[in-house]
Amino acid sequence: MKAQSTAEMVGSRPSSRISNASSTPETSQSPNPALELCGLSKSFTLGGGLFKRGRTLGAVNDVSLRIPRGQVMGLVGESGCGKSTLAKMLLGLTSPTEGDVLVDGEPLRGADQKALARHIQPIFQDPYSSLNPRKRIAQIVGLPLRVHGIGTAREQATRVAETLDVVGLPRRAAEQFPGQLSGGQRQRVAIARALIMRPDIVICDEPTSALDVSVQAQILNLLLDLKTEFGLTYLFISHDLAVVEHLVDRVAVMYLGRIVEEGSREQIFSAPRHPYTQALLDSALTPEPGLGVPDIGLGDAMPDPSNPPSGCAFHPRCPKAQAICQQTRPRLEEFRGGNARVACHLA
Amino acid sequence: MSRLEVNNLLEVNNLLEVNNLRVDLPVEAGTLHAVRGIDFHVERGEMLCLVGESGCGKSMTSLALMGLLPRKARLTADRLQFDGIDLTTLPERRRSDLRGARMSMIFQEPMTALNPAYTLGNQLCEGLIRHRGVSRREARDRALYLLERVGISAAKDRLEQYPHQLSGGLRQRVMIAMALMCEPDLIIADEPTTALDVTIQAQILRLLRELQQEFGTAVIFITHDLGVVARIADRVAVMYAGEMIESAPTPALYANPAHPYTRGLLSCIPAPGKTPPGSRLQAIPGVVPSLVGSVEGCAFRNRCPQAQPACERTPPLMSLPGDHRARCHYADRPVPAPLQPEMSS
Ligand SMILES: Nc1ncnc2c1ncn2[C@@H]1O[C@H](COP(=O)(O)OP(=O)(O)O)[C@@H](O)[C@H]1O
Ligand SMILES: Nc1ncnc2c1ncn2[C@@H]1O[C@H](COP(=O)(O)OP(=O)(O)O)[C@@H](O)[C@H]1O
Ligand code: SF4
Ligand SMILES: [Mg+2]
Ligand SMILES: [Mg+2]
Numbered sequence: 001m002k003a004q005s006t007a008e009m010v011g012s013r014p015s016s017r018i019s020n021a022s023s024t025p026e027t028s029q030s031p032n033p034a035l036e037l038c039g040l041s042k043s044f045t046l047g048g049g050l051f052k053r054g055r056t057l058g059a060v061n062d063v064s065l066r067i068p069r070g071q072v073m074g075l076v077g078e079s080g081c082g083k084s085t086l087a088k089m090l091l092g093l094t095s096p097t098e099g100d101v102l103v104d105g106e107p108l109r110g111a112d113q114k115a116l117a118r119h120i121q122p123i124f125q126d127p128y129s130s131l132n133p134r135k136r137i138a139q140i141v142g143l144p145l146r147v148h149g150i151g152t153a154r155e156q157a158t159r160v161a162e163t164l165d166v167v168g169l170p171r172r173a174a175e176q177f178p179g180q181l182s183g184g185q186r187q188r189v190a191i192a193r194a195l196i197m198r199p200d201i202v203i204c205d206e207p208t209s210a211l212d213v214s215v216q217a218q219i220l221n222l223l224l225d226l227k228t229e230f231g232l233t234y235l236f237i238s239h240d241l242a243v244v245e246h247l248v249d250r251v252a253v254m255y256l257g258r259i260v261e262e263g264s265r266e267q268i269f270s271a272p273r274h275p276y277t278q279a280l281l282d283s284a285l286t287p288e289p290g291l292g293v294p295d296i297g298l299g300d301a302m303p304d305p306s307n308p309p310s311g312c313a314f315h316p317r318c319p320k321a322q323a324i325c326q327q328t329r330p331r332l333e334e335f336r337g338g339n340a341r342v343a344c345h346l347a
Numbered sequence: 348m349s350r351l352e353v354n355n356l357l358e359v360n361n362l363l364e365v366n367n368l369r370v371d372l373p374v375e376a377g378t379l380h381a382v383r384g385i386d387f388h389v390e391r392g393e394m395l396c397l398v399g400e401s402g403c404g405k406s407m408t409s410l411a412l413m414g415l416l417p418r419k420a421r422l423t424a425d426r427l428q429f430d431g432i433d434l435t436t437l438p439e440r441r442r443s444d445l446r447g448a449r450m451s452m453i454f455q456e457p458m459t460a461l462n463p464a465y466t467l468g469n470q471l472c473e474g475l476i477r478h479r480g481v482s483r484r485e486a487r488d489r490a491l492y493l494l495e496r497v498g499i500s501a502a503k504d505r506l507e508q509y510p511h512q513l514s515g516g517l518r519q520r521v522m523i524a525m526a527l528m529c530e531p532d533l534i535i536a537d538e539p540t541t542a543l544d545v546t547i548q549a550q551i552l553r554l555l556r557e558l559q560q561e562f563g564t565a566v567i568f569i570t571h572d573l574g575v576v577a578r579i580a581d582r583v584a585v586m587y588a589g590e591m592i593e594s595a596p597t598p599a600l601y602a603n604p605a606h607p608y609t610r611g612l613l614s615c616i617p618a619p620g621k622t623p624p625g626s627r628l629q630a631i632p633g634v635v636p637s638l639v640g641s642v643e644g645c646a647f648r649n650r651c652p653q654a655q656p657a658c659e660r661t662p663p664l665m666s667l668p669g670d671h672r673a674r675c676h677y678a679d680r681p682v683p684a685p686l687q688p689e690m691s692s
């Protein structure tokens with residue numbers, strides 16, 4: 001599929017600054033992380049009315065995270081813990097209630113949509129609903145170029161064809177509709193649409209959760225290839241810990257809108273310190289017959305995010321909880337010389 | 348003739364016997380053969396996992412066993428016997444009794460099986476009252492007992508609640524309790540934990556396995572997740588494109604998968620500690636063949652790394668040592684050496 005380097009085909013690397021200064025990673029070794037989240041929060045108001053104050057739901061609370069250039073940051077946690085809300089803030093699809101997102105050191109707030117789109121692009125879970133069923137694949141993949149007025153119609157067509165090659169789709173797919181493609185091919189379309197803007201950063205929100213395992217492997221291989229090829233930085237959201245362990249450099253674990261632990265892949269998978277991280281790892285059922293299903297001792301008293309438990313939000317389910325856990329919220333403390341963080345009184 | 352006599356006559360030992368089961372569905376383009384002549388059995392008290400990718404016919408198989416196929420579906424079988432009872436000729440009324448009393452089903456989404464307008468207490472007790480003729484009070488006692496057994500606290504209050512007042516994990520616990528109300532011989536659970544978070548899934552699976560062993564209930568557990576299968580199944584049957592392509596006791600299936608598709612499935616999931624992080628995974632190229640119309644030869648041959656010209660003929664279901672069967676011409680040959688995983692960078 002690749003006669004020449006795919007990087008060559010799609011063109012030089014994108015500019016790495018919000019301002020359009022053009023540079024390549026080789027020449028500008030920026031000291032800034034590709035993406036930095038500073039105290040990011042998002043709350044929603046529920047059920048408010050004319051005379052009634054609504055309740056507040058803190059979907060994301062005070063999240064700070066640095067993703068170094070060219071690395072993959074995994075984001076894990078149970079459904080409803082705020083992963084997609086975080087992703088939407090990074091993509092400019094919803095604005096933070098508090099905090100900032102820095103792209104290569106510069107705040108995203110106030111950056112125009114076009115500049116943003118050149119830097120950060122999404123791949124979502126559902127390749128069925130995220131593609132317009134009435135548009136041909138070429139139109140879907142080329143849409144970002146048209147929206148932002150990049151290139152002539154001819155240049156756009158060439159770029160679409162190149163990008164379809166890069167993601168391993170046959171040229172004839174360009175004239176087809178999403179309904180004519182398999183699930184795996186549709187996810188390749190979504191990846192092509194993300195890459196056509198030559199972003200630095202790709203936010204993958206459960207990109208293989210809707211796919212069968214045999215197809216999942218193809219897509220994971222493709223994501224790894226593209227990362228090396230284009231020096232991409234990924235935020236990779238998934239509930240499949242085996243996939244996360246395979247793909248990422250670092251992992252952040254979220255519980256009820258907060259990061260409860262963050263560290264390198266090795267640290268999180270071989271020496272997790274937060275009881276929630278430990279429970280998540282125990283719950284991952286690897287294909288090893290004879291091990292049975294472990295007793296993780298959590299209970300399923302899922303908390304109400306609009307009325308979070310006091311102290312450590314995890315305390316009602318935590319097998320290690322002590323009195324202090326109910327009273328005081330543990331701070332996210334650094335350890336390993338600042339290389340890892342955990343929020344637990346007993347860790 | 349009593350059930351015992353029938354049993355003796357046919358020497359039925361297995362709870363369920365299935366031979367050459369087919370399910371056809373009329374579709375615009377012709378006939379969709381959702382289940383294409385499968386053979387399997389379920390022993391009393393065992394956990395059999397049916398595993399396969401989406402669309403391979405798992406749900407159609409389970410609905411065929413329960414007698415709940417969509418109206419337009421056509422079922423045929425050489426044999427479809429539950430505890431000696433021929434299900435293909437059973438009148439719908441008796442079938443419905445059987446379904447309530449001796450076979451029950453747990454769905455992926457409990458809300459499809461729960462009526463939002465009735466309290467959990469009503470729904471739990473209804474079947475027992477109807478099928479076993481017990482009093483409301485006895486039924487309520489059993490419901491309370493089972494709710495506690497499935498780990499639901501304040502069970503008494505729960506009886507008065509409505510389905511929407513529970514979280515997904517709690518609802519699935521209620522479904523397990525409901526499936527156990529009449530002490531059935533067989534429970535069919537179709538992806539019951541697929542929609543749940545991993546921590547909740549682990550707890551539900553552990554519970555289901557414990558109760559299944561304690562009550563001696565046979566369970567057909569349907570899933571696409573080979574990790575789940577490894578941890579709970581006594582035996583495994585693998586489906587591909589409407590066929591059952593391999594079955595074996597769980598340890599044998601994982602240690603010596605005999606069908607190339609099973610080997611493919613097992614090698615495309617990253618195995619922590621074995622697959623080097625960032626290495627290329629072994630994907631299965633291509634896509635599943637269309638189930639509309641007939642499939643010539645081995646259904647897997649277009650994706651199979653070991654395919655030979657002989658694979659254009661339909662492979663036999665080959666018997667291997669130790670209750671292990673695989674539908675592949677070369678199931679009894681040694682496995683070719685695995686490709687070395689290459690590092691991606
Ligand atoms: N637009 C919205 N309005 C109100 N609540 C929302 C909205 N979007 C998300 N939430 C709530 O925010 C929390 C986090 O949701 P989400 O980010 O989708 O979680 P995840 O992706 O981890 O499953 C959930 O409790 C969810 O119900
Ligand atoms: N109501 C229906 N009408 C027509 N085809 C159907 C219907 N339900 C399922 N199918 C088809 O039957 C095949 C088997 O489906 P199913 O048993 O649901 O698969 P699985 O449960 O393994 O994912 C699939 O090809 C599916 O598209
Ligand atoms: S019969 Fe042939 S094509 Fe089918 S699985 Fe076996 S080797 Fe592969
Ligand atoms: Mg989400
Ligand atoms: Mg199904």
